[in-house]
Amino acid sequence: MMFTSNNTNPSQFKTALENGGCILNPDDISLISKLKNITDLICFRYNPGSRRKGNKIIGNPVESKYGVSHDQIIEAYCQSIQLGVKRFGIHTMLASNELNYEYMVETTQMLLDMVELIHKKLHITFEFINIGGGIGIPYTPDAKPFDLDSMANEIHRLFKKFKNLNGWVPRLYMESGRYITGPHGVLVTSVINHKNTYRKYIGVNASMSALMRPGMYDAYHHIHIHAKEDCVLLEKVDVVGALCENIDKFAIQRELPDTVEGDILIIHDTGAHGHSMGFNYNGHLRPKELLLKEDSSIELIRRAETMDDYFSTLTFEPETLTFSVNNQ
Ligand SMILES: Cc1ncc(COP(=O)(O)O)c(C=O)c1O
Known part of the structure; x- marks a missing residue:
């Protein structure tokens, strides 16, 4: 289970580690110093900036608030190594409700390229790449369903090529939400x-x-x-x-x-x-x-919700807050 978040309160990382043993997936380099008792496995959410186009829901990557920028990503893994992290993954989520399977293939290629680049610089291997969610469904009657088979075949080809070149290969993770639940x-x-x-x-x-x-x-x-x-x-x-x-x-x-x-x-x-x-x-x-x-x-x-549910947060012990003006 991955804990993917943004603008994260460090206490949420603590809860994610304590209660579920989740894989932390910080989306900013500044969060590394706030991670207490970091696990031995970490993943970063990568934002490629102008290298890729997003879409209306997730936003254009350069304007989107998500993820570690291209210039910071190697440093993020470097700092994690210094903190004793030994196992690594990389994640991204660039589009939502995308019906063109080629977009997902390009995202896979992008993460495999990043893995190769980081491996060359820092000599670490990656346990997985996570290409996020984003597989679309045909909301309009004339839209074509997403071609899952073609995506799988193309991604399989990329993984085979990676293994032939590098002698090892990460696992592929996805986190499809809409595709599984939307039409049902x-x-x-x-x-x-x-x-x-x-x-x-x-x-x-x-x-x-x-x-x-x-x-x-x-x-x-x-x-x-x-x-x-x-x-x-x-x-x-x-x-x-x-x-x-x-x-x-x-x-x-x-x-x-x-x-x-x-x-x-x-x-x-x-x-x-x-x-x-x-x-x-x-x-x-x-x-x-x-x-x-x-x-x-x-x-x-x-x-169904009831009016009692609606007003439930108004039921509490009355409390009066006071403030004092202190000139010092
Ligand atoms: C980080 C992340 N992963 C996965 C998903 C699921 O995406 P989808 O429902 O498009 O597959 C979302 C949805 O917003 C998300 O923010």
């Missing part, structure tokens, strides 16, 4: 209002507090209306929640079948960054989560 969740909501002003609005009983990707990233999530899949009469609408934020829209100017109150909307691909990114602004509480099992049974795996 939906947000189910129903129509509660229709509004006809400058645009047509379908008001639903979920808000961006249950799915913020459309508002945050302008992201497309496919929507279908239950039992109206074959409807050919479509109209352009905005599908909206009830938050006092104009970005609280699940779809903007989307062609959907005519709806009536009570119609059920299925918002696709919400298994990643749905509930986990949820919040409760404006008192809109997070919904329950249901698991559809292989035998078609359904299990409640998280109850």
